Amino acid sequence: MVVLNRIYTKTGDDGTTALGTGERRPKYDLRIEAYGTVDETNAAIGVVRLHTADMPDLDAMLGRIQNDLFDLGADLAVPEREGKAERLRVVASQVERLERDIDALNDKLAPLTSFVLPGGTPAAAHLHVARTICRRAERVIVELAARPEEQVGAAGIQYMNRLSDFLFVASRAANGHGAGDVLWVPGQNR
Secondary structure, three states, X not given: OOOOOOOOOOHHHHOEEEOOOOOEEEXXXXXXXXXXXXXXXXXXXXXXXXXXXXXXXXXXXXXXXXXXXXXXXXXXXXXXXXXXXXXXXXXXXXXXXXXXXXXXXXXXXXXXXXXXXXXXOHHHHHHHHXXXXXXXXXXXXXXXXXXXXXXXXXXXXXXXXXXXXXXXHHHHHHOOOOOOOXXXXXXXXX
16 A cells, blocks of 8 residues: 655655655656656546546446556556566556457447547547557657666556557547547548
8 A cells, every 4th residue: 555645755856756766867767757658648548537437338447547557657667677576567467458458349349441530529539639648658668668778568568559559449439439430531621
């Protein structure tokens, strides 16, 4: 259990923040950017959930995802180090559950005949915003993982890649299973 008695500590007033290991890094550090953007994805999903009360299955999926994103943030906040006890890590079963949720939603969707523009219902529009933030988080995490001195678990990268797919499929589900999708019309405004 996490206990937060004081919200402000003043320790970041010098422009640094602490990782879960206690190591301090500049607030612009790529690892901080990675888990900060994961947190931003989570917040965007929280906004989506303001519009999913009438879609209990989707809302439950989004609630599980929000918890997974906190797991991923914890994973990223504690870099893997040799000889150290393992902390909370995103694992393959979380990716697999996300895949099952994608398949369950996708089975009910109308086939696509064009690319989909962000829009439709409020839930769908916000899901598209969450998807684009998720893609940015994935890019930052992949950049972090490419640095030889940084360790990032493969399951975390896979999770974010799959999550953007989930958010796309979920946006179509929130648009009447695709019936309310806003389709791209190439060259429409020439």
